[in-house]
Amino acid sequence: MEIVFAILFAFFAVxxxxxxxxxxxxxxxxxxxxxxxxxxxxxxxVLLVIAxxxxxxxxxxxxxxxAILSFGAVLVVARYREGGF
Amino acid sequence: xIVMKIIAFVxxxxxxxxxFVGTLGIVRMPDVYNKLQAGTKATTMGFLSVCVGLIFxxxxxxxxxxxIAGFVVLTNPIGSxxxxxxxxxxxxPFAGGKDKLQPDQDIISKGSVVNxxxxxxxxxxxxxxxxxxxxxxxxx
Numbered sequence: 028m029e030i031v032f033a034i035l036f037a038f039f040a041v042x043x044x045x046x047x048x049x050x051x052x053x054x055x056x057x058x059x060x061x062x063x064x065x066x067x068x069x070x071x072x073v074l075l076v077i078a079x080x081x082x083x084x085x086x087x088x089x090x091x092x093x094a095i096l097s098f099g100a101v102l103v104v105a106r107y108r109e110g111g112f
Numbered sequence: 113x114i115v116m117k118i119i120a121f122v123x124x125x126x127x128x129x130x131x132f133v134g135t136l137g138i139v140r141m142p143d144v145y146n147k148l149q150a151g152t153k154a155t156t157m158g159f160l161s162v163c164v165g166l167i168f169x170x171x172x173x174x175x176x177x178x179x180i181a182g183f184v185v186l187t188n189p190i191g192s193x194x195x196x197x198x199x200x201x202x203x204x205p206f207a208g209g210k211d212k213l214q215p216d217q218d219i220i221s222k223g224s225v226v227n228x229x230x231x232x233x234x235x236x237x238x239x240x241x242x243x244x245x246x247x248x249x250x251x252x
Contacts, residue, residue: 031121038128045135057199058144064191065138065151069131071184072162075177076124079169087176094180098187105194109201 032080039073060104067097116168123165130158143207144199152192159184 046069049062071094078086137150163181167174 028117035121035124035128038125038132042128042132042135045132045139049135049138055144055199055202055204057195057202057204058147060198061144061147061151061195062138064188064195065134065155068155068159068184068188069135071180072127072131072159075162075166075180078173079120079124079166082170084170084173084176087173087180091176091180091183094183094187098191101191102194105191105198108198109194 032076035076036073039069039076042069043073057105057108060101060108064097064101067093067101071097116171120165120169123161123168127158127161127165130154130161134158144204145196145206148192148196148199152188156185156188159188 043066046062046066050059050066053059053062071090074086074090074093078084078090131154134151134154137154138147141147141150160181163177166177
């Protein structure tokens with residue numbers, strides 16, 4: 028059971044390293060924000076898998092709060108770059 | 113019960129694969145709009161698959177998993193739309209390049225035939241076909 032979770036987390040680690048590579052390499056701030064949006068969705072999925080691994084349900088609450096905060100951050104930065112404020 | 117765990121693992125791996133495809137699209141796509149297209153849709157699909165796997169893993173968590181899935185499905189396109197508007201208003205250009213599958217666009221826009229490979233093929237088939245653009249290309 029644990030080795031399947033290890034393979035799954037290896038998948039997520041490859042995805043996360045690709046996202047961080049894109050976040051570092053891209054130049055424009057909006058492009059950086061796009062990669063950050065993908066990274067936050069990835070981390071929320073990783074939190075759900077961690078909740079399945081540990082069997083503790085409060086990690087799901089952390090995932091909900093993380094999704095709300097990341098959505099707010101992306102929206103605020105996007106509106107700022109747009110000139111909405 | 114072990115069958116439910118195996119189904120949950122299958123959904124987890126489907127979700128991990130789709131999220132991997134999304135991040136690969138972030139790295140490989142040529143344009144910020146294409147990056148948004150790849151990054152938002154594929155990761156939303158992968159996240160939904162992970163939520164379904166979580167429901168199969170522990171069926172008593174169905175309410176919270178549905179809340180998270182609904183929230184992400186509602187808010188991910190909103191964030192994508194805001195980022196696309198910000199990119200357009202920041203003046204990021206579209207990735208250039210010609211659509212190689214449609215050589216007739218040159219004929220329509222300029223009124224003359226630019227010799228691509230495909231335009232030559234359409235001129236070769238001008239005897240049997242009834243396309244007037246292809247006939248004009250054959251005369252040149």
